[in-house]
Each structure stands twice: as structure tokens, then as C-alpha cells.
Amino acid sequence: MLDRIAESLFWIGRYTERAENHARLLDVYYHLREEGNGESETVWRRIAEAIGDCKLYEERYDAYREHEVLFFLTLDLTQSNSILSCIAQARDNLKKIREQLPSELWNLLNGFYLWLKGVQLEEVMQQSPHRFFQRVKEGLAAFQGTAVSISLRDESWHMLESGRYLERSENVVRLLQSVSNIEPDKRKASYAYTMAVLKSVGGYEAFRRLDLEDISLEEVARFLVLQETFPRSVHFALANFEQHLKALRGHSDKSSSALERMIRLAGKARSELGWLDRNDITMDSLNAVLQQLLITNSQLGEAVAKYFFSPGREVIA
Template identity: 25%
Template sequence: MTMLSRVAERLYWMARYLERAEDMARLTNAYTHMAMDIPKGAEPGWDVLVRIMDAEAAYTDHYRVYNEQNVLKFIIADEDNVGGIYNAIRAVRENVRTTRDVLPEEAWEYVNELYIYAQEHADKSIGRRNRYKFLETVITSCQMISGMLSSTLSRDHAYRFIKLGRLLERADMTTRIIDVGAAALLGEDRHHTTVDPLIWASLLKSLSAMGAYRRMIGPQVEANDVVDFVLRNETLPRSVKFCLNGMREELIPLTNHKPVVKLLDRARRKQSGFDPYNSTREQLHTFVDEFQASLFNINRTIDSTWFQQDQT
């Protein structure tokens, strides 16, 4: 290794939290628009957003009811929600602050501006009046920071750990969204199946994949086509396959990469072998659960391989 393991760890988590903030903002924005478009009584509940985060226990510690106001406060502004937007931005700032010597000078400036903006506006953006502007600002700022890092960093170990963190977080979020979409939103006991295409379209929009889907698949939004597209498409930047392939590319130049690559290749085989066209929603749910466990093991092995070396 040519860099301290604690620096590599902070860069990795900086990228994860930056991706988390952007993804949660995208998801919240798309879900809000869907809730306004679907006829009253046919829309899924706001608890879906909490379930995607796998944060039911943390939510019920502070809130009793799953309504729009409570859920959006939990996601946007709650300082105790480790998966929320404000907390993710705060974590990005702290990790950048402690790694400024290996990042472009602009990184701290842009991240600090985003943090100050979130600090001032998160609480005011829970209601619908200010929510769209806040979420769009977060998305745009995260994209700007990610783009700046991608276009200015040398392709060294710092860049590799940033990209690993970003792609692992992105794969995790994509599978969470698909799992809830298939196993919860579109259960067989639902009575308003005519709105299902709107729900799947919303999930595609939360991944910024609607345009690509229409160009490559067609205008008709079908559940199995959507699942196959975001799991197995090789060219979509937010597909699971794209993320796993990109992670492998960055792992190979690193010393002691074999244990992580072995787990990653196992996850790639699992992802490639899953056929959404011949699977039930229960089988999809089981696949996602197992895949999430694979991502957890990959993250744990990355930690033990590279981030614990110089810790006493």
C-alpha cells in the first residue's frame, strides 16, 4: 500500500456517504412525485421509504405513525438517522476534512458549502413547498462533487477506494429499491394494479434510468423488464452488474485483493444467474436478501484487508 489505511478508509466512506445522500435525495424526490400522480387510495404508504433504508427500528424509536411528515423528517433532517440525507452529508464533510491533503483543493470548499446548505435548509424542506428545491440542490451538488473528483484525481489508490465506496453503496441502494418494489409495492394482494407501471416508472426515475430504459427496452414499463434492466444491464451506470464490474476493475491493482475479488466474483455469478422472468416475487426477495449479505461480506472483507493494518 502507498497510503495509510485510515486515509483509505475515510476516502471509502466519504464516497459511500456522498452516494447515499444523492441516492436518498433521488428516491425521495421520485417517490414524492409518484405520490402526487397516483389516485388517492392507490398509492403505497410512506413507510416504503423507511423499509428501503431497513430503518424500521430506528424510526419507531422516535415516531409513532408512518405519515408523510414524519417519514420525510426522518429521511431529510433527522440527525440521529445514520441513513438520512443530512447525516450522510455531515459524514461526507467530516471524512473530507480529515483527508484534505489527498483530495483536490475544491473538494473541501464544495462539500462544506453543501453541508452549510443542508444545515440551514433541511428542517425547512420537510414540507412539499421547499422539498423539491432542497432535494434537487443536494442531487446536483453531489453530482458536482463526484464529477470533480472523477475528473481531477490521479488513478491511484485514493481514486480506487473512492470508486469502490461509491459503487458498493450504489449497488446496495439499487437492490434495496428493487426488493421493495417487487416484494412490497406489487404484492399479489394489491387491488390497484393499474397503477403498477407508475410505481415502476418512479423506481426507474429514482435511479435516473427512465431515459435509458425507454431507449433500450421500450416505452412500456413492465416489472420483469425493469428488474432485469437494473440488475443485469452492462452499460447502465446504476445497474448492479455495472457496479460489480467496476468494483472488480478497481480491486485488481490493489495488494492482497484476492479475498475480496473471490467474494465479488461469487456475487457476480449470483447476479448473472438470476432470471427475473422465471422467478416469483418471493424468489426475488430471497435473491436480494442473499445478495445484500454478499455486499455486507464484501464490505467487511475490504475493511479487514485494508483498513485495519495500521490500527493498534
């Protein structure tokens, strides 16, 4: 596989996963303003901290207000982490390598991008933000579902999926960090934010089915980090990332030893999570666990870039 093709596939997976994650989080956090008790700016600040660049936001705006934050995180093309920017970058990458994936995927992503590009924020706010974010999630689900249904399980597929699962792992870690950073004396009030994180990944029903009654930050963090059978947990994401790397064996003419080192690094990360006990994740240790996972995700992203991509290209979005 050519370097440019591998890089485009990897980032298509990352950008589409990132856009879906942002839509899920915004949809749930958006409604927390109803429970803000006059602290709506705190809610919008926390949303921006979870998925945006607060430094860039504060250079442009003097306060965290609904209209500005929603535009910044959804439709601002000059902000690289907005939903529209993520979709635009995924589309640009797919446009370069259309012959590598089924044409239906291009038609879906291109049509979705054109719709999203034409959306006006005033329309979203006047109608139903929930309906808008639902439409975003459905569009991305259609793209992913079609990819699962009709794509050959070849090196292109495994490259696409490796990007998606690495992005998912990082997203979950950052979401948990956004809640764990609440000051200790306010943690009792963090219940709403903890529920928002759980619901944003679609994990509420799964959490309850496992008879986990205590919806505390500790318990939710354990679930989203360690639960092997939940598709949006860190453990599940890293395990699948490792499997897709293993499937790329034999498809590359580069040094196999470099690929094996990357697979061992992914396996080490997954294995360390497997050895973690539930009691190893407490309020005192959570930040350290999450910080180490962020470092691991960054190392894995850099390893993929060094092995598969052209030298000198961007590594981390």
C-alpha cells in the same frame, strides 16, 4: 496506504453515493402522494422502509406523516441514514484526509454541507420539494464530476470509487426489495412504485431505448440487476467495484493473497450475474435473487474492512 486513510476514502464514496440515492428516491416517491388515493400513509411508510430505520421512526412517531418522514429522512442528524447525516459523515471523513484529495473537493463538500445544515424543513415544504432535492443531486453531482475531472488515478481514487460502487449495488437491491415486498394481490397497483424506482435511478429513458416496453416489476428488476451497460445497474456496479480492487494491486504492503481472495469474491458475484438469464428473474424468484445479492454486498463490505481498515472499527454503516 494507511488504514485510517483507506477507511475514510471508502466511506466518503459510500456516504456521498448513499445521499444521492436517497435524494433521487425521495424526489420521485414524494410525488406519488398525488396518486395515493387516500393512502398517503402507505406511500410514506414505503419510502421510510426503502431508506430508513422504521423501528427507530416508530419509536419516535405514532404515524407515517409527510412532515415527520421528510425530516427523519433528510435533515435529522440523529438518524444515521438521513441525507444530512450522510453528508456530515462524508465531510468528517474528508476533513481527516484533506491532503489525499484535491482541495476543490473539500471546498465543494464543505460548502454543500453548510448549505444543507442551514435548510429548514418548513422552507422545503412551503416552496418546492422537487427544487430542494434537485439542489441536493446537483451538489453531489458537482462533487463527483470534479473528482472524475481532476483526481489522480492513484490508490486514493480507486479506494474512493470502490466504496461508491459497492454502495450503489446495495442501494439498487434495497430499492427493488421495497417494491417486491408488495402483497401479490396488490401488484397491479405497484406500477407507480415500479416507475418510481426506475426513475429514481435515472433509468427510464435508458429502459425505453432498449425497447423494453413492459414496465413491470419483473422487467425493471431484470434491467436494474443484469443490464451491463447501464451505470446504475447491480451488474455494472459490481463490475466496476471489481476493477477498482484490481487497480489496488501493488499499492498495499499487506498480504496479496487476502486481496486476491477479495477480488475473486467480487469477480464471482459479477460472473454469477453475467450467467443469469433474464428468465431466471421472475416474481417467484426475485426475492431470493435480491436476498443473495444483499448477502454478497455485505460479504464484500466486510472483506474490504478486514483487509484495509484498522481492527475493531465499524464495518457496516
